[in-house]
Amino acid sequence: MQWFLDASTTGHKIALMVVAILLFAAVMGAILFAVDRPRRVPNWIVAAGFLGPTLLLLLVGLVYPALDTIRGSFYSRDGSQFVGLDNYATVFTTDSFQTVLVNTLLWVVLVPLVTTGLGLVYAYLVDRTRFEALAKALVFLPMAISMVGAGVIWKFVYEYRPDQPGVNQIGLLNQLLVMLGMEPQQFLLNAPSNTFWLIVVMIWIQAGFAMTVLSAAIKAIPDDIVEAARLDGVGGIQMFRYVTVPSIRPALVVVLTTVAIVTLKVFDIVRTMTGGQFGTSVVANEFYTQAFRQFNVGLGAALAVLLFVLVIPIIAYNVRQLRLAEEIR
Amino acid sequence: MTTTTPVMAPVPIDERRLTRAERRAVAARTKFSSPAASIIALVIAVLWTVPTLGLLITSFRPELDIRRSGWWTVFTDPTFTLDNYNEVLYGGGTNFAALFVNSLVITLPAVVIPITLALLAAYAFAWIDFPGRNILFVAVFALQVVPIQVTLIPLLSIYVDTGLAGSFWTIWLSHSIFALPLAVFLLHNFMKEIPASLVEAARMDGAGHVKIFFQVLLPLLTPAIAAFGVFQFLWVWNDLLVALTFAGGAPDVVPLTVRVAELAGTRGSDWYLLAAGAFVSIVLPLVVFLSLQRYFVRGLLAGSVKG
Numbered sequence: 001m002q003w004f005l006d007a008s009t010t011g012h013k014i015a016l017m018v019v020a021i022l023l024f025a026a027v028m029g030a031i032l033f034a035v036d037r038p039r040r041v042p043n044w045i046v047a048a049g050f051l052g053p054t055l056l057l058l059l060v061g062l063v064y065p066a067l068d069t070i071r072g073s074f075y076s077r078d079g080s081q082f083v084g085l086d087n088y089a090t091v092f093t094t095d096s097f098q099t100v101l102v103n104t105l106l107w108v109v110l111v112p113l114v115t116t117g118l119g120l121v122y123a124y125l126v127d128r129t130r131f132e133a134l135a136k137a138l139v140f141l142p143m144a145i146s147m148v149g150a151g152v153i154w155k156f157v158y159e160y161r162p163d164q165p166g167v168n169q170i171g172l173l174n175q176l177l178v179m180l181g182m183e184p185q186q187f188l189l190n191a192p193s194n195t196f197w198l199i200v201v202m203i204w205i206q207a208g209f210a211m212t213v214l215s216a217a218i219k220a221i222p223d224d225i226v227e228a229a230r231l232d233g234v235g236g237i238q239m240f241r242y243v244t245v246p247s248i249r250p251a252l253v254v255v256l257t258t259v260a261i262v263t264l265k266v267f268d269i270v271r272t273m274t275g276g277q278f279g280t281s282v283v284a285n286e287f288y289t290q291a292f293r294q295f296n297v298g299l300g301a302a303l304a305v306l307l308f309v310l311v312i313p314i315i316a317y318n319v320r321q322l323r324l325a326e327e328i329r
Numbered sequence: 330m331t332t333t334t335p336v337m338a339p340v341p342i343d344e345r346r347l348t349r350a351e352r353r354a355v356a357a358r359t360k361f362s363s364p365a366a367s368i369i370a371l372v373i374a375v376l377w378t379v380p381t382l383g384l385l386i387t388s389f390r391p392e393l394d395i396r397r398s399g400w401w402t403v404f405t406d407p408t409f410t411l412d413n414y415n416e417v418l419y420g421g422g423t424n425f426a427a428l429f430v431n432s433l434v435i436t437l438p439a440v441v442i443p444i445t446l447a448l449l450a451a452y453a454f455a456w457i458d459f460p461g462r463n464i465l466f467v468a469v470f471a472l473q474v475v476p477i478q479v480t481l482i483p484l485l486s487i488y489v490d491t492g493l494a495g496s497f498w499t500i501w502l503s504h505s506i507f508a509l510p511l512a513v514f515l516l517h518n519f520m521k522e523i524p525a526s527l528v529e530a531a532r533m534d535g536a537g538h539v540k541i542f543f544q545v546l547l548p549l550l551t552p553a554i555a556a557f558g559v560f561q562f563l564w565v566w567n568d569l570l571v572a573l574t575f576a577g578g579a580p581d582v583v584p585l586t587v588r589v590a591e592l593a594g595t596r597g598s599d600w601y602l603l604a605a606g607a608f609v610s611i612v613l614p615l616v617v618f619l620s621l622q623r624y625f626v627r628g629l630l631a632g633s634v635k636g
């Protein structure tokens with residue numbers, strides 16, 4: 001049994017990985033073999049064989065924990081005493097948590113808007129040019145980079161060296177400031193602007209997603225619409241404003257809401273770049289800090305539930321917009 | 330990607346390609362529409378490339394040089410070294426080579442298991458008729474709404490109670506669970522695109538569900554599997570939250586991302602370590618991404634927009 005739990009050498013780890021995959025394959029094979037064995041089995045038994053493992057995992061790993069977290073959010077820090085709405089009151093009335101809420105709001109408003117705007121403009125500008133493939137690849141690439149990696153990349157851009165003779169700036173942004181004759185800045189330490197410098201990183205990561213989806217939508221605009229507009233003498237910015245944007249409205253809504261949801265749960269960037277210090281924390285980071293660093297499980301649960309509740313209106317809006325789009329069609 | 334589109338309009342690939350090629354031939358606009366447009370595009374492209382380039386160059390510069398001058402000075406005074414990578418991969422304090430193995434051991438099962446489960450579930454939802462099918466499908470679909478944060482505290486106590494805490498199993502299980510709702514939904518969409526006549530014909534020949542699944546559907550689904558596979562690979566390899574929660578205190582299990590994030594906090598000014606460490610963690614997803622980009626884009630579009 002211990003062999004399955006503690007793997008410390010490389011060979012052991014890889015062997016364990018192979019065993020895990022084989023074990024999984026064997027279990028699934030046995031289930032399928034069992035439901036396929038008799039000549040005439042009722043459909044629901046076959047369906048249970050195909051679906052059972054998935055449903056079991058979802059029940060134990062998603063549904064039960066979610067319910068348990070909601071329950072836990074009404075209990076004290078170690079879960080022993082019922083405290084009603086106290087945890088929520090703490091989140092909404094304490095000064096430090098209000099900063100967290102304001103920061104989260106800034107993230108959720110700015111990131112989707114700027115990302116979608118940039119992605120749209122860029123997709124439109126490079127559409128059908130000679131450099132399209134390369135230009136898109138460059139903006140697309142950050143999607144493969146982890147948020148942790150992106151955090152490190154940008155932390156280096158923001159790196160600060162004291163402004164003394166003989167000391168060179170090694171961060172690109174401060175070097176630019178110095179070249180322009182300005183004082184170098186502690187970009188990540190000075191609140192409240194540091195939140196904006198973190199937001200830049202998220203925009204940098206998500207723009208590729210926005211661009212890809214919107215580019216596909218732009219390409220799907222029927223040619224006759226574009227041609228008709230062109231014959232009417234519409235061009236340049238007007239074409240963008242009156243033909244392109246209205247035609248891809250459903251895709252814009254999807255991109256905005258998808259990025260908003262991802263942004264709401266942003267954790268890695270804040271954790272890597274500031275650890276949530278200097279007034280940069282957001283709900284998802286505060287959740288981790290409270291639940292797993294401060295061991296205040298009740299408060300952590302309340303923050304997680306808050307995230308859950310905040311996601312719902314965004315998704316409701318998305319569903320409504322899609323319904324409207326379908327009705328028009 | 331969280332998504333709320335329950336149906337996907339199937340777009341025949343051949344037709345799409347034809348029109349696109351035609352369009353290109355007829356209305357090929359090889360230049361930008363105006364100088365202003367080209368400048369904006371260029372500025373964006375540069376902003377999206379230079380930060381990564383800067384850190385990449387830094388990772389190959391000697392430690393002292395990194396401290397004394399900016400990476401842009403290499404263009405006038407090029408000195409490069411592999412010492413940083415040597416230190417970060419095999420040095421006692423970092424030992425990223427072992428962490429690379431951890432990331433790999435975490436990622437492969439966390440990709441294979443949910444895809445297999447989701448394929449079977451998607452097949453049941455698409456091609457097996459059983460009571461309650463639609464309600465169940467909507468329920469699984471709706472679970473995409475649940476943020477993983479909501480599940481972490483109870484999951485951790487389940488793992489502690491069952492004695493799994495701090496092993497690879499917790500991370501494999503967690504990633505598999507979190508991936509399932511989206512995977513079932515996406516693969517179900519792809520599966521529905523396959524003509525019913527194919528399945529019917531196999532059924533007439535006396536094939537059972539298991540046979541149909543393996544011999545008829547699976548071969549046709551390879552692109553869809555690749556699409557979700559790339560997705561899941563990037564998600565698991567790049568994940569920080571799940572790994573930090575379940576393996577944060579287990580040195581034999583932690584993946585690269587956790588240690589890189591930790592280094593950024595504790596040794597934030599040791600750029601020779603951070604730069605090289607970051608690229609050790611970035612290189613594999615980048616290679617996977619670049620070689621399978623086609624599939625990734627397809628998955629992205631299927632998951633978020635209708636064709």
